[in-house]
Amino acid sequence: MNSLPDNQAVSLSSQATDTPHNPLVQQMRRKHQELLAGLQGKKKVRVVFLVLHENTWKADEVFQRMLDDDFFEPVILVVPFVTYDGTTEISRSRTLEVQNKTIAYFLNKNYTVYAVANENTSHSVTQIEELKPDLVYFSCPYPEASDTFFGEVFKNYLSFYIPYFYMIYSWDGDDSFYNTDFYNSMLRTYLPHKVSYEKALEVSSADSHQWFLSGYPSCEKLYTKQSEQSAWHNDSPNKIKLIWAPHHSIFENVKPNLGSFLFVAEYLKDIAIKYQDRLHISFKPHPLLKSKLDDHPNWGEGKTNAYYQFWQESGFSQLDEGEYVDLFLGSDAMLHDSSSFLVEYLFTEKPVMYIDFKNSFHEQFNAMGLKAYAACQTAKNMDDIERFIMSLLAGQAELKPEHYSFLASDIYPFYQDKLPSERIIDDIKDVLGANREQ
Numbered sequence: 473m474n475s476l477p478d479n480q481a482v483s484l485s486s487q488a489t490d491t492p493h494n495p496l497v498q499q500m501r502r503k504h505q506e507l508l509a510g511l512q513g514k515k516k517v518r519v520v521f522l523v524l525h526e527n528t529w530k531a532d533e534v535f536q537r538m539l540d541d542d543f544f545e546p547v548i549l550v551v552p553f554v555t556y557d558g559t560t561e562i563s564r565s566r567t568l569e570v571q572n573k574t575i576a577y578f579l580n581k582n583y584t585v586y587a588v589a590n591e592n593t594s595h596s597v598t599q600i601e602e603l604k605p606d607l608v609y610f611s612c613p614y615p616e617a618s619d620t621f622f623g624e625v626f627k628n629y630l631s632f633y634i635p636y637f638y639m640i641y642s643w644d645g646d647d648s649f650y651n652t653d654f655y656n657s658m659l660r661t662y663l664p665h666k667v668s669y670e671k672a673l674e675v676s677s678a679d680s681h682q683w684f685l686s687g688y689p690s691c692e693k694l695y696t697k698q699s700e701q702s703a704w705h706n707d708s709p710n711k712i713k714l715i716w717a718p719h720h721s722i723f724e725n726v727k728p729n730l731g732s733f734l735f736v737a738e739y740l741k742d743i744a745i746k747y748q749d750r751l752h753i754s755f756k757p758h759p760l761l762k763s764k765l766d767d768h769p770n771w772g773e774g775k776t777n778a779y780y781q782f783w784q785e786s787g788f789s790q791l792d793e794g795e796y797v798d799l800f801l802g803s804d805a806m807l808h809d810s811s812s813f814l815v816e817y818l819f820t821e822k823p824v825m826y827i828d829f830k831n832s833f834h835e836q837f838n839a840m841g842l843k844a845y846a847a848c849q850t851a852k853n854m855d856d857i858e859r860f861i862m863s864l865l866a867g868q869a870e871l872k873p874e875h876y877s878f879l880a881s882d883i884y885p886f887y888q889d890k891l892p893s894e895r896i897i898d899d900i901k902d903v904l905g906a907n908r909e910q
Contacts, residue, residue: 494677500627500657501679507630511606511904519546520605522621524553525570526577526794527759528611528636530690533893535583541897543906548578549603550587551621562763563773570759577794588621600625607900611636613654623653632660632900637812638688639668640841650676659903662896664688665882667840687886689893693797694819695884703798705790706752712864714753715792715799715817716740717808720760722768730836732809732827733761734770739854740807741782743861748788750865754799755783756792758810805864807857811837814844818879823869825849825860843882847875 511517519538523529538544553570554561571587578585586597597603600621608631625631633654641649650672655661662684663669669685676683693699704713721731744753757780765776784791792799800806805823806813817824826848837845849872851857863869886892 494656496653496656497677497679503627504630504659508904511630514606514904516543516545517606517904518604519544519607519609520600520603521546521548521609521611522600522625523548523550523574523578523611525759526574529577529795530636530688531609531611531634533689533692533891534609534634534896537893537897543901547584547586547603549597549600549621550574550578550585552588552618554618563766565773566763566766573794600629605629607632607659607904609633610654610658613652626654626657630659631657632662633658634662634689634896635664635668638664638815638840640811640814640837640844642836642838642841647675651678655682658682660684660899662686662689662892662899664892665840665886667838671838684896684899686895686899687892688816689891689896691816691819692887692891692893694800694816695887697801699798699801701798702802703792703796704752704754704802706788708752711750711752712861713802713804714751714861714864715756715803715806715808716753717756717806717810717813718758718761719809719811720758720764722761722764729830730809730811731761732829733757733765734768735829736827736854736857737779739857741779743858744783744786744789747861747865748786751788751861753783753789754792754803755780755789756796756799756808759793805860805869807851807860811841814841814848815883818844818847818875819883821871821875821879823849823860823864823871825851825857827851827857829853840882843874843878847872847878 521531521535535546535548538546550571552567554567575585575587586603588597600608608625608629610626610631610633613633613635655672655676656678658678660682661672661678663672664687666685669683672678672683673680706713718733718736719731721729722734723729740753744751762776762780765771765779766773780791783789800817800820803820803822805825806817807825807827808814808817809827814826826845828845828850829852834842849860851860860869
């Protein structure tokens with residue numbers, strides 16, 4: 473049973489789904505037992521964190537706790553991001569751009585960093601076997617890397633996953649989403665909230681103990697309001713600092729289909745110019761947006777680069793493609809159509825507007841997502857966006873009562889007794905038998 477406040481606890485025995493006829497589950501059950509037996513008595517385990525891009529890195533708090541624990545030897549392996557949907561190859565220039573930024577990000581943290589055949593780090597590998605991992609962390613559940621660093625890994629190593637988003641999609645009922653080879657092969661998947669946990673137990677073929685309700689570790693600094701440095705290029709008290717965070721879902725025939733970028737891209741550029749003396753905007757796009765714009769018939773790589781360059785060089789805006797805790801904490805408000813940010817930005821207890829031009833939100837989100845949506849102001853057209861911005865400039869923007877009640881009932885209980893990263897570390901050590909040997 474997960475160690476959580478009473479009002480968040482879920483009984484494993486009442487929710488467990490036994491599916492003995494799933495061949496992969498049976499195969500992985502035997503594989504896990506074999507690999508766990510081989511770790512008995514080890515005083516230190518090597519944990520390889522597979523990362524495609526820094527934007528989906530949601531395990532820093534866990535990684536840092538491992539650094540402080542003699543039982544763990546955590547290292548980073550940056551693998552090439554080669555596709556955003558499992559089939560469409562992104563350009564080599566984008567692959568190298570993402571990989572180089574990700575390597576630099578981790579080197580700047582003074583972490584031990586390996587990369588796949590890259591000259592920007594002295595530690596290059598071609599196969600994960602070279603690192604001799606005891607445990608492997610995945611930063612993404614989709615085949616955005618080659619199978620050498622995806623399926624071939626999670627079927628042969630003890631693996632765990634911390635979602636890179638807040639798990640608020642409904643995914644057409646979630647029956648297939650929680651039942652992929654990836655999830656069914658994990659030693660543990662650490663889920664951020666009760667809705668996702670109960671759904672996984674209901675529909676997944678994985679054993680019930682493969683799911684763990686931990687809370688979301690990457691929001692710990694947002695919960696404690698712990699900012700390490702200013703992320704804003706303009707600290708003028710006379711300017712409102714607004715984040716605009718567009719989602720990547722710009723193709724109508726693919727779910728999730730949330731993205732309003734194609735509707736508002738030029739409009740918000742005009743807004744930035746119009747209010748440049750009173751407003752400083754951070755353009756914080758989803759990491760997949762750039763590659764999808766490259767492939768869009770009305771955009772392409774040249775137009776995409778020029779658009780991003782505007783936000784980076786205008787002098788009254790900035791481009792932010794990496795870590796965002798300091799950005800959030802230093803901001804005044806957010807405008808977005810993201811999924812994970814729908815929950816994460818609420819931690820700041822600052823005004824937020826969700827762009828829902830497509831009126832498709834209720835069709836695509838689970839109960840957790842709908843509660844977070846109700847906590848936000850919403851925009852159905854351009855006029856709603858400008859009214860929101862004018863309220864910010866006038867100092868009249870307010871939070872909805874649902875904002876506070878959502879945090880109190882669904883979010884903060886995961887951070888008050890023990891932090892999510894502490895639960896995850898304790899659980900990993902329990903699974904590997906480290907706590908029994910101390």
